[in-house]
Amino acid sequence: MSNENLADMLAELKDTSETMIDLAYSSLLCRSEEIADRVIEMEEQMDKLHTDFELAVLNLRETRPAKGLLGLIRLSIAAEEIADAANMMALIVKKGMRAHPVVWMALERADWTIVTTEIAAESPLAGRSLGELGLEDDIGMRAIAVRRAGRWTYNPQDPFVLEGGDLLVARGYVEGRRRLLALAKPTWEED
Amino acid sequence: MSEEIRYRPISVRELLTEMQTVIELIVDLAYSAVLFHDHDLAEEVMELEERVDNLKVLLLMNTAIVIRDAEDAEAMVGIMQMASAADRISDAAGDIARIVLMEIGIDPYLVEAFKKVKERLVRTKILPGSVLGKKALEELELESNIGVDVIAVRREKELVVNPEAGTVLEEGDILIARGSDVGASELDKLAKGELKTIPRPTIEVEDD
Numbered sequence: 001m002s003n004e005n006l007a008d009m010l011a012e013l014k015d016t017s018e019t020m021i022d023l024a025y026s027s028l029l030c031r032s033e034e035i036a037d038r039v040i041e042m043e044e045q046m047d048k049l050h051t052d053f054e055l056a057v058l059n060l061r062e063t064r065p066a067k068g069l070l071g072l073i074r075l076s077i078a079a080e081e082i083a084d085a086a087n088m089m090a091l092i093v094k095k096g097m098r099a100h101p102v103v104w105m106a107l108e109r110a111d112w113t114i115v116t117t118e119i120a121a122e123s124p125l126a127g128r129s130l131g132e133l134g135l136e137d138d139i140g141m142r143a144i145a146v147r148r149a150g151r152w153t154y155n156p157q158d159p160f161v162l163e164g165g166d167l168l169v170a171r172g173y174v175e176g177r178r179r180l181l182a183l184a185k186p187t188w189e190e191d
Numbered sequence: 192m193s194e195e196i197r198y199r200p201i202s203v204r205e206l207l208t209e210m211q212t213v214i215e216l217i218v219d220l221a222y223s224a225v226l227f228h229d230h231d232l233a234e235e236v237m238e239l240e241e242r243v244d245n246l247k248v249l250l251l252m253n254t255a256i257v258i259r260d261a262e263d264a265e266a267m268v269g270i271m272q273m274a275s276a277a278d279r280i281s282d283a284a285g286d287i288a289r290i291v292l293m294e295i296g297i298d299p300y301l302v303e304a305f306k307k308v309k310e311r312l313v314r315t316k317i318l319p320g321s322v323l324g325k326k327a328l329e330e331l332e333l334e335s336n337i338g339v340d341v342i343a344v345r346r347e348k349e350l351v352v353n354p355e356a357g358t359v360l361e362e363g364d365i366l367i368a369r370g371s372d373v374g375a376s377e378l379d380k381l382a383k384g385e386l387k388t389i390p391r392p393t394i395e396v397e398d399d
Contacts, residue, residue: 006298006300006301007300007301007304007305010301011305014222014226017218018218018219018222021214021215021218021280024276025211028273060298064298064300065298067295067296068295068296068297068298068299068301069298070295071225071290071295071296071297071298072297072298072301074286074287074290074295075225075287075290075297077286078221078283078284078286078287079283081279081280081282081283081286082218082279082280082283082284084279085276085277085279085280085283086276086280088272088275088276088279089272089273089276091272092269092272092273103207103269103270103273173353
């Protein structure tokens with residue numbers, strides 16, 4: 001196990017835990033069991049990732065100072081805790097707990113928000129890559145997941161090309177929300 | 192918990208909104224603190240962790256007080272679950288910050304690896320005499336000049352995430368910003384008054 005792999009694994013632990021929080025909020029906001037299911041699935045991946053990472057760290061015990069390795073172990077435990085908490089939020093949706101309407105009002109009013117929208121075939125977003133679109137620079141919205149024909153891609157990168165019919169989950173500041181919805185031309189009930 | 196928390200009526204919606212905003216920021220801060228071994232960021236995490244603790248208690252009090260029957264209880268359980276999840280997230284962020292504050296750190300090789308690829312967060316306080324004091328964010332043009340984006344401003348207990356362009360900075364404000372390693376250190380120097388003018392962007396684009 002090289003150090004480079006270890007850095008990649010750590011980045012994945014971090015990114016997965018962050019994406020899970022975003023998706024968990026989004027499952028609540030959209031009252032979507034489907035997105036909640038993805039969070040629960042990611043929690044299982046996270047368990048495996050966490051174990052692999054800790055083993056990789058322990059394998060370095062002969063060659064690297066113990067203190068820095070302890071820090072890595074603690075960091076991965078915390079990432080796992082964050083993932084568990086995201087899972088807890090997703091379970092609110094899954095278990096059909098009647099979340100009070102105030103929850104949605106609060107989530108919609110926070111400084112940042114999550115938008116889930118289907119991309120219409122004639123949308124200017126369809127057929128273009130995320131890199132080309134530069135949504136993050138232009139309207140401050142970052143794609144966190146895309147569903148296409150029942151399959152999910154998390155953290156899609158610049159070369160990822162959006163298509164009509166994709167379900168896009170994006171996060172960003174509230175101002176970007178309306179603009180993204182307009183670009184995707186979805187059938188959306190404005191609030 | 193350092194201060195005693197007493198019941199005061201606050202809308203559950205406001206509490207949840209603030210909690211969500213803080214949670215978003217605290218996770219980002221915690222990871223950046225440990226990956227860049229940054230004490231200032233870690234301190235801010237501890238500050239926010241305490242805030243989430245307080246918010247949770249206030250939220251539970253304000254929820255509990257309206258529950259009169261089984262139906263109310265059912266409607267409120269989702270909110271309580273949200274509050275617990277937010278609390279766990281902020282505790283985990285606190286654990287990450289403590290890796291830095293207890294000087295455990297993570298393996299130096301990884302700190303180097305992340306410096307190369309990642310943008311970082313920086314937290315700095317505007318000291319007397321800084322060129323940032325009494326200026327609006329839009330005047331400073333920090334994004335185009337030094338490539339840092341101010342994502343939050345804290346004034347005492349008041350936290351503003353994603354401050355508007357017209358926000359006027361004051362001495363004593365805590366700035367939290369995202370940018371390159373170089374930009375982050377320039378912002379820190381500007382806030383401390385070690386740098387008296389805002390650097391202009393050079394033609395050369397930094398490559399990572």
